[in-house]
Amino acid sequence: MLKTIIAREFLDNILNLRFIIGLVLCIIITIACIVILTHDYQQKITDYNLRINAEDDFISNYATSFVNLDFSSYTSLHRIIHPQKPPERFRPLIIGIPGKEELESFDDNPLPVIFPPFDFLFIVTIIMSLLAILFSHDTITGERQSGTLRLAISNSISRTTILFGKFIGGSASLLIPFILALLVGVIYVSVNPSIKWDGSAWAEFGLLTAASITFITLFYLLGLMVSTFSRYSSTSILNCLFLWVLLILVIPNVCPYISAQLYRIPSIQETKRKERETELLSIEVGKKLMKENVKQYRIKYGTLFAEFESMEFGGISSFFLGSNPSPEHREAARQRAEADPDFKVMVDAFRKEPIKVIREVERIRNEFDNRVWKDLYRKAAVQTKLAKNLACISPLANFVYVARDLTGTGLRSLKYFEKTQAEYKGQLRSYVRFKMREERKKNTKVRRESLVDFSDRPRFVFKEEALKDKLIEVLPYWGILVLFNVVFFVAAFAVFMRYDVR
Amino acid sequence: MLKSIIRKEILHNLLSYKFSIITILSTILILVSIFVMYRDYCLALDNYEILQQETEGAIAVIRPTPLSIFANGLEENLCRSYEPGFVGSIDVSSKQQSVNDLFKLFTTPDLLYVVKVILSLCAMLFAFDIICGEKEIGTLRQSLSNSLKRPILIFGKWAGGFTSFILPFFIAVLLGTIFVTLSPTLDMNPKNWLKLGLFLLSSVVYLAVFFSLGLLISCLTHRSSTSLVFSLFVWAILVFLIPNLGNILAHQSAKIPTVQNLELKRWQSGYKISFERDKQEDSKDDNSKSQEILRRVERIKLEREKLTEEYRNRLNSLIRTSKNITRFSPAAAFACLATDITGTGMLEERRLKRAVVEYMDFIYEDWDWGDDEKNNPPAFSYQRSSIREVLGPEGLSSCLILILFNILFLTGAHVAFLRYDVR
Numbered sequence: 001m002l003k004t005i006i007a008r009e010f011l012d013n014i015l016n017l018r019f020i021i022g023l024v025l026c027i028i029i030t031i032a033c034i035v036i037l038t039h040d041y042q043q044k045i046t047d048y049n050l051r052i053n054a055e056d057d058f059i060s061n062y063a064t065s066f067v068n069l070d071f072s073s074y075t076s077l078h079r080i081i082h083p084q085k086p087p088e089r090f091r092p093l094i095i096g097i098p099g100k101e102e103l104e105s106f107d108d109n110p111l112p113v114i115f116p117p118f119d120f121l122f123i124v125t126i127i128m129s130l131l132a133i134l135f136s137h138d139t140i141t142g143e144r145q146s147g148t149l150r151l152a153i154s155n156s157i158s159r160t161t162i163l164f165g166k167f168i169g170g171s172a173s174l175l176i177p178f179i180l181a182l183l184v185g186v187i188y189v190s191v192n193p194s195i196k197w198d199g200s201a202w203a204e205f206g207l208l209t210a211a212s213i214t215f216i217t218l219f220y221l222l223g224l225m226v227s228t229f230s231r232y233s234s235t236s237i238l239n240c241l242f243l244w245v246l247l248i249l250v251i252p253n254v255c256p257y258i259s260a261q262l263y264r265i266p267s268i269q270e271t272k273r274k275e276r277e278t279e280l281l282s283i284e285v286g287k288k289l290m291k292e293n294v295k296q297y298r299i300k301y302g303t304l305f306a307e308f309e310s311m312e313f314g315g316i317s318s319f320f321l322g323s324n325p326s327p328e329h330r331e332a333a334r335q336r337a338e339a340d341p342d343f344k345v346m347v348d349a350f351r352k353e354p355i356k357v358i359r360e361v362e363r364i365r366n367e368f369d370n371r372v373w374k375d376l377y378r379k380a381a382v383q384t385k386l387a388k389n390l391a392c393i394s395p396l397a398n399f400v401y402v403a404r405d406l407t408g409t410g411l412r413s414l415k416y417f418e419k420t421q422a423e424y425k426g427q428l429r430s431y432v433r434f435k436m437r438e439e440r441k442k443n444t445k446v447r448r449e450s451l452v453d454f455s456d457r458p459r460f461v462f463k464e465e466a467l468k469d470k471l472i473e474v475l476p477y478w479g480i481l482v483l484f485n486v487v488f489f490v491a492a493f494a495v496f497m498r499y500d501v502r
Numbered sequence: 503m504l505k506s507i508i509r510k511e512i513l514h515n516l517l518s519y520k521f522s523i524i525t526i527l528s529t530i531l532i533l534v535s536i537f538v539m540y541r542d543y544c545l546a547l548d549n550y551e552i553l554q555q556e557t558e559g560a561i562a563v564i565r566p567t568p569l570s571i572f573a574n575g576l577e578e579n580l581c582r583s584y585e586p587g588f589v590g591s592i593d594v595s596s597k598q599q600s601v602n603d604l605f606k607l608f609t610t611p612d613l614l615y616v617v618k619v620i621l622s623l624c625a626m627l628f629a630f631d632i633i634c635g636e637k638e639i640g641t642l643r644q645s646l647s648n649s650l651k652r653p654i655l656i657f658g659k660w661a662g663g664f665t666s667f668i669l670p671f672f673i674a675v676l677l678g679t680i681f682v683t684l685s686p687t688l689d690m691n692p693k694n695w696l697k698l699g700l701f702l703l704s705s706v707v708y709l710a711v712f713f714s715l716g717l718l719i720s721c722l723t724h725r726s727s728t729s730l731v732f733s734l735f736v737w738a739i740l741v742f743l744i745p746n747l748g749n750i751l752a753h754q755s756a757k758i759p760t761v762q763n764l765e766l767k768r769w770q771s772g773y774k775i776s777f778e779r780d781k782q783e784d785s786k787d788d789n790s791k792s793q794e795i796l797r798r799v800e801r802i803k804l805e806r807e808k809l810t811e812e813y814r815n816r817l818n819s820l821i822r823t824s825k826n827i828t829r830f831s832p833a834a835a836f837a838c839l840a841t842d843i844t845g846t847g848m849l850e851e852r853r854l855k856r857a858v859v860e861y862m863d864f865i866y867e868d869w870d871w872g873d874d875e876k877n878n879p880p881a882f883s884y885q886r887s888s889i890r891e892v893l894g895p896e897g898l899s900s901c902l903i904l905i906l907f908n909i910l911f912l913t914g915a916h917v918a919f920l921r922y923d924v925r
Contacts, residue, residue: 055766
């Protein structure tokens with residue numbers, strides 16, 4: 001009997017106008033979306049390659065192990081290399097979240113703020129959820145109004161079988177437009193030469209499809225549940241749309257703002273202001289320390305140090321000393337040191353002083369970083385977590401977390417990129433140290449400001465996070481989606497058991 | 503007769519379940535939205551006060567507008583601070599929201615969003631069964647069997663239905679506005695009140711478009727269920743699909759490098775300039791070498807300016823194309839118009855950035871910092887667009903598009919109803 005009910009429900013739905021509209025809309029929108037986004041993806045790949053080439057070209061012409069930028073701070077190679085993030089491999093389906101660089105540029109594009117992106121997530125969360133509600137809102141009420149429900153119940157079919165059959169038949173007919181549209185998309189992706197998906201990408205795609213089906217059936221069950229609570233289809237659709245608006249359009253968007261009110265974090269501007277004050281303070285401390293050092297050397301070395309001072313400290317470049325590199329003074333100091341061992345001892349000892357001062361200045365700044373910035377980011381993480389958990393009331397939020405984190409287009413992917421970037425920069429630092437040692441062995445005149453061939457440096461290659469790690473992250477949210485399904489079905493079942501079919 | 507029809511339609515709606523549920527929904531949403539956005543405005547104001555305390559250096563920052571409570575648009579972008587950066591670039595401060603990553607995933611729930619997305623859906627739900635619903639229950643046949651003219655009937659239904667729909671919206675907005683204006687932090691001058699009035703007027707015109715569209719669909723169908731299905735799909739296409747797809751399509755026609763590409767190249771040229779200047783310091787005595795380095799620096803500067811200018815031209819062209827394509831949707835036309843009216847739209851963003859570039863050019867090229875670098879430049883001053891500027895060619899065209907949509911749908915409904923089979 002279950003089979004008959006499933007077949008009847010399925011046939012009833014696919015012969016309906018809403019099925020035709022749903023099918024046409026799904027296929028057109030999905031294809032349009034994938035074709036346009038694939039074209040966009042190709043442009044992004046070209047842009048990424050241009051950036052990589054520009055970086056290579058730049059490094060081969062301008063890289064030194066250290067450089068003096070703005071005459072105030074020394075920067076090493078790892079700070080002038082900008083590891084580039086390739087476009088997400090799921091870009092033909094889902095548009096990733098913009099990174100810090102895009103958001104904090106003077107020339108940022110304002111369009112995505114006014115017109116949010118349109119992608120696979122939009123199709124599932126808006127179009128498919130709406131379609132699911134349209135399919136299911138009159139599953140029970142429609143049959144009651146037309147009198148067929150009374151007839152069906154008067155036979156020896158249990159209510160459980162009817163409800164279960166309606167759920168399976170209805171969901172199957174609803175998923176046909178979605179699966180068909182997705183299939184067309186998959187064919188397009190697999191024949192497109194610019195998209196190279198490996199095994200893990202296809203596995204992620206499979207999981208994304210499964211998560212989407214969980215989300216769509218959830219809304220089908222919501223409609224079914226509301227239908228069992230209502231007597232008329234017109235009331236049922238209004239209640240369904242009311243819930244849809246709340247779950248899809250209101251709760252996820254309001255939650256970040258509510259969490260920002262519930263858990264306040266220090267202002268970024270205030271923190272930056274304090275940072276600037278600390279920077280000025282640290283510079284003052286640095287200058288003061290350097291003055292004290294000079295005073296002590298004057299006392300200790302007397303005329304020898306006065307001679308050294310007249311050579312402008314042998315061309316030692318130090319912001320805190322107020323001097324810039326000068327080859328003549330450096331040469332004079334070198335010759336003088338060669339001739340007099342006492343002078344050499346003094347120069348060698350003094351050369352270390354600016355480094356000590358810089359360390360003290362960095363200690364002050366790091367202390368501030370640890371105290372204020374880390375505190376801000378810790379509190380921001382708590383606020384984000386609170387918003388994330390609050391938004392879990394909405395199935396849309398759960399689905400967005402699952403889909404984005406699975407496909408590497410979400411917040412987790414940005415964090416993962418930052419992590420790999422930091423690891424790469426660590427590698428680069430070790431490489432520079434090793435390289436400079438080697439260069440100095442070959443040529444003693446090589447200084448840290450000298451142009452060096454860094455073409456054999458390690459290159460940044462962004463590898464996607466392991467699927468296992470992604471799954472561990474998304475499973476709780478996927479679990480919530482399944483739980484929503486169970487709750488809605490159980491509620492529909494409980495109400496339908498007592499439903500007055502007359 | 504018209505009066506009776508309007509009265510009957512209003513009464514019929516007021517007593518319906520649909521009216522209760524939509525009124526509850528819109529009132530809750532509007533009040534929550536205004537409250538949430540008001541708190542957000544207070545935070546933005548606090549940040550502005552902090553930035554104002556910066557007395558050293560050249561900093562361009564503008565005061566948040568209280569109208570951002572109603573249509574936030576690009577306000578977060580506009581209220582960042584702009585400062586001279588690394589070798590001729592402009593540094594932009596982080597947004598307060600940038601530390602909470604969840605803001606990147608979801609949309610701002612301001613009144614603009616409520617009207618554009620949720621109330622437009624409610625308008626369609628109010629109108630989808632105006633004609634076909636009456637036909638199903640048989641009252642339409644009865645009404646037309648009298649000497650009642652069809653144009654009067656449809657106009658009466660439109661006027662009565664729309665009045666009963668728009669009433670809860672006005673009450674909720676009024677309550678929300680009273681709540682925020684009682685707060686001492688809110689500085690609403692007469693200009694802002696006028697702009698708020700214009701925003702509400704444009705909202706009414708926008709909602710009328712969807713109400714008329716619902717009526718048109720109702721006149722084209724014979725069953726409420728069919729009308730509902732069509733209404734919902736047309737709504738999804740007009741509100742979500744065309745604006746978002748149009749934006750992506752514009753990207754395909756107006757090719758533009760990514761902002762990462764621009765920033766990378768700009769940073770590199772800044773570095774090159776700094777690097778060459780360092781070399782010039784070392785070779786002060788060698789005049790020909792020094793001159794050669796200076797020439798190189800000038801060339802790099804020129805390349806950089808060209809790169810930036812080309813990018814900005816392309817971005818402006820992209821914005822224009824995107825606006826033109828998306829205007830086929832009333833939702834996009836309304837979003838552009840409403841954000842421009844409240845001074846948080848793309849018009850304001852382009853205007854502010856032009857002013858910031860001019861200010862920074864003045865700082866870089868003309869301002870004499872003096873020896874001690876404590877000779878502070880004049881403060882950045884900026885006035886948001888006046889109503890005259892907002893209602894310039896762009897604003898007027900958006901207004902006209904909305905009115906045109908209204909006329910088109912209403913005429914369509916009228917024509918369809920004249921031929922409607924009421925049996």
